Amino acid sequence: MHELPVTKSILDIVIKHAEANNVKKIISINLMIGDLSELENEWIQRYFDYLSKDTIAEDAKLKIKRVPVVMQCSQCSHTFEVNIREIKEIQCPRCGRTKNFSIISGREYYIKDIEVQ
Amino acid sequence: MQEVRLIEVKEEILSGNKALADQVRQKMRDRRTYLLNLMSSPGAGKTSLILKTIEELKDELQMGVIEADIDSMVDSEKVAAQGITVIQLRTGGFCHLDAAMVSKGLDVMDLDTLDLLIIENVGNLVCPAEFDTGATRNAMILSVPEGDDKPLKYPLMFSICDVLVVNKIDYLDYEDFDLETMKERVLNLNPDIKVLEVSCRTGEGISAWTSWLRKEVAAFNIR
Numbered sequence: 001m002h003e004l005p006v007t008k009s010i011l012d013i014v015i016k017h018a019e020a021n022n023v024k025k026i027i028s029i030n031l032m033i034g035d036l037s038e039l040e041n042e043w044i045q046r047y048f049d050y051l052s053k054d055t056i057a058e059d060a061k062l063k064i065k066r067v068p069v070v071m072q073c074s075q076c077s078h079t080f081e082v083n084i085r086e087i088k089e090i091q092c093p094r095c096g097r098t099k100n101f102s103i104i105s106g107r108e109y110y111i112k113d114i115e116v117q
Numbered sequence: 118m119q120e121v122r123l124i125e126v127k128e129e130i131l132s133g134n135k136a137l138a139d140q141v142r143q144k145m146r147d148r149r150t151y152l153l154n155l156m157s158s159p160g161a162g163k164t165s166l167i168l169k170t171i172e173e174l175k176d177e178l179q180m181g182v183i184e185a186d187i188d189s190m191v192d193s194e195k196v197a198a199q200g201i202t203v204i205q206l207r208t209g210g211f212c213h214l215d216a217a218m219v220s221k222g223l224d225v226m227d228l229d230t231l232d233l234l235i236i237e238n239v240g241n242l243v244c245p246a247e248f249d250t251g252a253t254r255n256a257m258i259l260s261v262p263e264g265d266d267k268p269l270k271y272p273l274m275f276s277i278c279d280v281l282v283v284n285k286i287d288y289l290d291y292e293d294f295d296l297e298t299m300k301e302r303v304l305n306l307n308p309d310i311k312v313l314e315v316s317c318r319t320g321e322g323i324s325a326w327t328s329w330l331r332k333e334v335a336a337f338n339i340r
Contacts, residue, residue, distance in 0.1 A: 002248070009133060017126050024119070037247065090305045100304075103276060110126075110129045111126040111127070113123050115121050116122060116123075116124055117120070117122075
């Protein structure tokens with residue numbers, strides 16, 4: 001249910017950047033979303049289509065790139081990708097340690113760039 | 118046909134909320150009121166934990182509560198009955214509180230008289246995790262009947278909290294809830310999280326929770 005304020009925020013940000021660059025039309029919006037966050041493309045596109053009517057972002061396509069969760073081992077500093085649904089068995093592939101990791105990426109929630117005319 | 122070009126944006130989707138949340142945090146620091154954002158699923162025991170906390174700490178701390186509910190006053194009436202300052206934010210269908218809503222709530226509170234202000238967020242493990250409220254600390258409750266697999270399903274929530282209160286531990290004997298497995302899952306996501314086990318019904322573990330909170334508020338006031 002938080003898609004609506006999120007979508008509104010995306011629209012406000014891209015319009016702000018588009019206006020600053022004298023853009024006539026926004027064609028697509030590239031989003032980077034970490035695997036720890038939820039954002040369903042289909043739903044957010046529907047909200048976006050509704051909110052963006054009669055703006056320069058009307059008909060723009062939202063393209064979501066998922067960023068994998070990467071953890072760092074506190075013992076050997078090795079970084080590795082993790083399937084977050086399997087966090088029970090996390091083990092550092094280098095030193096074998098099974099505890100104390102920090103999350104390096106996976107919380108991304110930002111707009112990378114926009115394709116415009 | 119005009120040429121298509123690329124404009125770099127590199128902006129957080131919720132940057133507006135984040136900026137407002139930082140303002141709220143600064144305001145609370147200036148006014149020396151510790152703001153705790155309490156989150157959980159519906160029915161995990163947010164109101165019960167708040168009532169227990171009031172019972173234990175009301176003689177030593179001036180407390181207030183911000184209640185967020187989609188459309189009811191049930192929780193705020195329970196808290197107000199304890200003689201505590203409470204304001205109700207009706208989110209009108211929204212599934213979470215954001216910094217703007219919290220900020221509105223703060224406007225009608227006399228912060229100078231408060232040491233501790235608790236936000237009872239909307240019962241939900243998804244949306245509140247995305248929206249910074251400006252709280253000093255984030256706390257969440259996981260209750261035993263919900264199951265030990267919740268960190269696998271809602272990793273973001275477990276990763277943003279400073280403290281996890283495991284409530285309804287009096288149910289452990291009746292549920293297939295493996296406390297150690299759950300803790301391992303949470304600590305893998307968030308090695309710094311503090312885990313406390315309580316039962317709001319029997320009172321078990323409540324003193325460990327209130328002593329953690331008491332220390333937090335004291336440390337915040339020294340800074």
